[in-house]
Structures are given as C-alpha cells and as structure tokens.
Amino acid sequence: MTLAHFRFYEELNDFIAPARRKREFALRCARAATVKNAIESVGVPHTEVELILANGESVDFAYRVREGDRVSVYPMFEAFDVQPLLRVRAEALREPRFIADAQLGGLARLLRMLGFDTLYDNDTGDTAVRRCAAEEGRTILTRDRQLLICRDVTHGCYVHAQKPPQQLREVVDRLQLAGKAQPFSRCLCCNVVLEPVEKAQVLDRLPPAVAVRQTVFRRCAGCRRVYWPGDHYARMTAMLDGLMAEVSPDFIRAP
Structure with a gap:
C-alpha cells in the first residue's frame, strides 16, 4: 500500500465523509494506483475535478500516487483563469451544451x-x-454519482438540488452560465433553435385572440410549434428573473 495525503477544496467536500472535509487527511492507496482511482475512492466523481496538484505540480488523472505525496484537488475555478495549469482533460468544463439523464x-x-x-x-x-x-x-447533468465515475465520461456535473428551480440556480451558478443565457430562443419540447416567422405564415394555427393581439412570432423548425409573448411568456419571464437575479447581475433578461 501507498500512503499519501489529500485535501479537497470547496464544493468537492460535499462528496466526502464529514471527518475528511476541509482538511488534509491520510489516504492509503493500492500500489501504482492512479490519482483518479484515489479521488473516486473517497466518493468524488472525476468529472467534478478541474485541477489536481501533486506536491505543488499540476498532474493529470493518470498520475501514479507515490508514498508521501501531498495532493490538492480543486473544482472549477470561478474567479481565476487556471487554463495554463490544466492537465486533467483536454478542455475545461465550460461548454454550455448538455445532456440530462432521466431524473x-x-x-x-x-x-x-x-x-x-x-x-x-x-x-x-x-x-x-x-x-x-x-x-x-x-456535459452530462445527473444525480447519479456512478454515472459520472464511468471511465468514458469526461464532462459532467453532479446536481445536488432536488427540485428543478433550485437545480437551475445551482447549475447556472457553478458553470457560470448567466452571461451566456438567451432566454426563449429554443424550443422547450425538442431543443431546436426558434426562427422568426411572419404572422401570415402561421395565422391558421393561432387562437383568435392571439391573432388579434400578437405581432411577434417564432417557430420551431423541428416540431413546427409556434411561440409568442403571451401571458405564459410573461409568467415564465418573471420566474426566470426571480431565480436568476441572485445568481448573477449578468443575467440577460428576456426582451
């Protein structure tokens, strides 16, 4: 066995036993164990990790833990650009394209x-x-830690909150998405980007009151659903603004 010392920072502590949180602790690893194996042995999915320092040097997941190593493990940095130090994957977990699991x-x-x-x-x-x-x-979004531990998963985010509004707040905050939001630009049903469409082209699909009151319409090229800024739009806008205001002043309000 190999004895090394580990410390996990910030939200990574949520995954580990209380006695090991926010402090350095000794960890016995199998000989020739990788640092990825060691990290996941204490409950932290490798997808939650952005930077690993072994004895002050940045290393990747394949690094073999050695006797007496001091290893510091960090999540995504929000205030500092650590791109020159990154070794754990080819690119950071900042690309805002997702796949959510069944939960x-x-x-x-x-x-x-x-x-x-x-x-x-x-x-x-x-x-x-x-x-x-x-x-x-x-990037995989999930509440299943075992899914994130799979070797072929490189980009993932474990969602701690249990209800959708709080989950949205958590993901936007952790992945710094507020400044990239473009509200109501995508179909809610099939994920396709909406396209502007003239009223005359969709008039036969509109409720009479909508045809009279509304002038701006968008249509999904996938499922052909038609969207307009009605009462439901106003309620959703208010809901999003309320959720996002506390996350970041950079949140783009829906027009």
Whole structure:
C-alpha cells in the first residue's frame, strides 16, 4: 500500500465523509494506483475535478500516487483563469451544451428556456447518455454519482438540488452560465433553435385572440410549434428573473 495525503477544496467536500472535509487527511492507496482511482475512492466523481496538484505540480488523472505525496484537488475555478495549469482533460468544463439523464427532465426544460442546448429523453439509459456526451461533446447533468465515475465520461456535473428551480440556480451558478443565457430562443419540447416567422405564415394555427393581439412570432423548425409573448411568456419571464437575479447581475433578461 501507498500512503499519501489529500485535501479537497470547496464544493468537492460535499462528496466526502464529514471527518475528511476541509482538511488534509491520510489516504492509503493500492500500489501504482492512479490519482483518479484515489479521488473516486473517497466518493468524488472525476468529472467534478478541474485541477489536481501533486506536491505543488499540476498532474493529470493518470498520475501514479507515490508514498508521501501531498495532493490538492480543486473544482472549477470561478474567479481565476487556471487554463495554463490544466492537465486533467483536454478542455475545461465550460461548454454550455448538455445532456440530462432521466431524473432531470424539469431541469432540462428550464435550461432550454434559458436558451441552452440541452438534450433529454426519459427513455434514454446511461449507456446512451454517455455515448451521446462523448460523440457530441456534451456535459452530462445527473444525480447519479456512478454515472459520472464511468471511465468514458469526461464532462459532467453532479446536481445536488432536488427540485428543478433550485437545480437551475445551482447549475447556472457553478458553470457560470448567466452571461451566456438567451432566454426563449429554443424550443422547450425538442431543443431546436426558434426562427422568426411572419404572422401570415402561421395565422391558421393561432387562437383568435392571439391573432388579434400578437405581432411577434417564432417557430420551431423541428416540431413546427409556434411561440409568442403571451401571458405564459410573461409568467415564465418573471420566474426566470426571480431565480436568476441572485445568481448573477449578468443575467440577460428576456426582451
């Protein structure tokens, strides 16, 4: 066995035993164990990690833990650019394209409402989620730690909150998405970007009151649904503004 000392920072402490939180602790590892194995042995999914320092040097997940090592493990940095130090993956977890697992349909809909490319199908199993994330460069959103521990998962985010509004706040805050939001630009049902459309082209599909009062319309090129800024739009706008105001002043309000 190899004895090394580890310390986890910020929200990574939520995954580990209380006695080990926010302090350095000794960890016995199998000989030739990788630092990825060591990190996940204490309960932290590797997808939550952005920077690993072994004895002050940045290392990747394949680094072999050695006797007496002092290892510091960090989540995504919000205030500092650590790109020159990154070794754990080819690119940081900052690309706002997602795939949500079967437990997070409500969150997926809210992310689409903010304009983020978010795939979701409650019939999609973990294997298909992992394959899609790898092929399309998507970040997996899940409440299943075991899914994030899979070797072929490189980009993922464990969602702690249990209700969709709080989940949205958590994800936007952790991944710094507020400044990239484009509310009501994407279809809530099929995730396709909406296109402006003239009233005359959709007039036969509009309720009479809407045809009289509304002048601005958007249509989904996928499912052909038509959207307009009605009462439901106003309620959703108020809901999003209320959720997001406390996250960041950079949140883009819906027009």
